[in-house]
Amino acid sequence: MARTGIALLTLTLAFSLTACGAGFNAETRSIKQVTDGVEGAITTDGNNIKLLNVLVVETAEGAGVLVATIVNAQPPEDALLGVAINGVIATVTGNSTLPQNSPITFEGPSANAKAVAPVLNAKAGSHVQVTMFFARAGEITVLALVREQSDTYAGVSA
Secondary structure: OHHHHHHHHHHHHHHHHHOOOOHHHOHHHHOOOOOOOEEEEEOOOOOOEEEEEEEEEEOOOOOEEEEEEEEEOOOOOEEEEEEEEOOEEOEEEEOOEEOEOOOEEEOOOOOOEEEEEOOOOOOOOOEEEEEEEEOOOEEEEEEEEEEEOOHHHOOOOO
8 A cells, every 4th residue: 555655646746746837827838029020931842941030111102122031941052033022023133042051131231132112002010911932942922011111120222
């Protein structure tokens, strides 16, 4: 009888001490996105294209400027063929090749490309579809937030 009691006590202690002490309201269950931008990825057919911090800035003229970073995490090189913002084909200038771990960055101090849709047809605070077309990986569409041309994005222009 003593052995059974010790075994049950040991089993009870093992389960209670290894359980999550924070319960159902643990901080790790309340993770919040720290940027306005969204992320996306193409991970099919040997591709590993990642979209980071994708958002659109509405300019005073009504254009939409893409803010994003694209990274190819696989050895086969890819190329960005085009961008559509809210159904409007954007003019893309600058770097369009995607060798492994050499990002394409739209806007900011390390920008090496620019994508501008002449007409956005959306206001700051709304969401628009951003579609990117790649030579090898195909296409991906994300729902990106539209920001106004102020604060961090004051220097973003068409």
